[in-house]
Amino acid sequence: xxxxxxxxxxxxxxxxxxxxxxxxxxxxxxxxxxxxxxxxxxxxxxxxxxxxxxxxxxxxxxxxxxxxxxxxxxxxxxxxxxxxxxxxxxxxxxxxxxxxxxxxxxxxxxxxxxxxxxx
Amino acid sequence: xxxxxxxxxxxxxxxxxxxxxxxxxxxxxxxxxxxxxxxxxxxxxxxxxxxxxxxxxxxxxxxxxxxxxxxxxxxxxxxxxxxxxxxxxxxxxxxxxxxxxxxxxxxxxxxxxxxxxxxxxxxxxxxxxxxxxxxxxxxxxxxxxxxxxxxxxxxxxxxxxxxxx
Numbered sequence: 001x002x003x004x005x006x007x008x009x010x011x012x013x014x015x016x017x018x019x020x021x022x023x024x025x026x027x028x029x030x031x032x033x034x035x036x037x038x039x040x041x042x043x044x045x046x047x048x049x050x051x052x053x054x055x056x057x058x059x060x061x062x063x064x065x066x067x068x069x070x071x072x073x074x075x076x077x078x079x080x081x082x083x084x085x086x087x088x089x090x091x092x093x094x095x096x097x098x099x100x101x102x103x104x105x106x107x108x109x110x111x112x113x114x115x116x117x118x119x
Numbered sequence: 120x121x122x123x124x125x126x127x128x129x130x131x132x133x134x135x136x137x138x139x140x141x142x143x144x145x146x147x148x149x150x151x152x153x154x155x156x157x158x159x160x161x162x163x164x165x166x167x168x169x170x171x172x173x174x175x176x177x178x179x180x181x182x183x184x185x186x187x188x189x190x191x192x193x194x195x196x197x198x199x200x201x202x203x204x205x206x207x208x209x210x211x212x213x214x215x216x217x218x219x220x221x222x223x224x225x226x227x228x229x230x231x232x233x234x235x236x237x238x239x240x241x242x243x244x245x246x247x248x249x250x251x252x253x254x255x256x257x258x259x260x261x262x263x264x265x266x267x268x269x270x271x272x273x274x275x276x277x278x279x280x281x282x283x284x
Contacts, residue, residue: 004277008222016230020266024259 033090033105036069038062040101049105059099069103071096125170130177137162137182138189145190154261156268157233159186160208161276164229168280172216179205196248200240207239208232225280226273233269237261 037046040057047055047064055062059075068088071081076098084094093104141159149155159182167175183205187198211231218227241258245251 004224005226006222006224008218009224009226012223012227012230016234016266020259020262023262027256027259 033107035108036064036103036105038101038103040099042100057099057101060096060101062103069094069105071103074099125166125174129170130166130174133162133166133174134178134181134185137178138186141182141186142189145186151260151264154264156271157236157265158272160229160232160236160269161272161279163212164225164232164272164276165279167212167215167228168225168276172213175212176209179209199247200243203243204236204240207242208236211235224273225276226270229269229273229276230266233265233272234262237265 033049035046035048037044038055038057040060047053049064049067049069051064052066053064054072055064060071060081061073063070063072068086070086071084071094074081074096076096081094081096081101087094087103087105090105090107093102095102137159140162144155144158147155163175163179163182166178180202183198183202184193187193187195187201192198192201209232211234212228215223215228215231237258241254241261244254
């Protein structure tokens with residue numbers, strides 16, 4: 001009699017399944033950045049993401065807290081920058097055009113900035 | 120299950136069957152380019168389990184050459200992908216020979232040879248066709264599909280063997 005499923009199969013099944021899941025997580029994880037750069041009125045400043053601080057600039061207030069950034073207060077009309085909320089992933093950014101401000105998350109490691117794959 | 124003796128007629132019949140399944144698979148529509156069920160591997164696994172490893176090698180390699188001649192892809196990149204996939208898959212099957220038959224069944228052999236096929240293809244693609252590490256982003260997708268289809272193939276083959284006994 002030919003048995004359908006044997007104990008060793010279960011072991012191989014589990015090992016292969018979890019290694020595929022691990023490869024999936026490893027390749028499709030969005031890397032988090034290490035610092036943020038704030039461009040305001042043609043001046044660029046860089047801040048560490050791990051610090052906990054509130055930065056006040058002309059007409060705009062930015063809060064950094066445990067690896068995330070958001071705009072707290074802004075003098076602009078539509079308040080889109082505040083509505084966007086927190087950003088924490090690499091290459092995400094918040095723009096506030098009336099205040100001429102761009103906040104973006106960057107990384108020192110250039111190898112993990114792929115955003116497309118040629119097929 | 121004790122291995123039986125195989126003669127050249129049986130190899131020829133099984134190879135013909137594998138080629139037919141391969142041709143049938145070629146005309147199946149596929150949602151992602153390159154994802155195929157690999158139903159011809161059912162025959163190779165059948166030969167491996169019912170007869171011996173050597174017959175699986177014969178069937179696999181003859182299938183690759185003949186079906187590429189029939190489809191007009193002989194000596195094109197897709198032929199080399201198919202060939203190296205088959206070779207690495209056979210290498211994995213060779214290691215399966217040393218697994219205990221009491222603990223491991225077709226499911227293990229099917230999973231390992233399917234994953235070997237995909238790994239072999241990715242090595243060739245990385246070295247010769249697309250020399251960029253970006254292609255490894257596709258690896259988990261292909262591994263997942265190969266895994267699912269290998270389970271289906273193993274199930275089908277188990278049904279075939281139980282009903283033929």
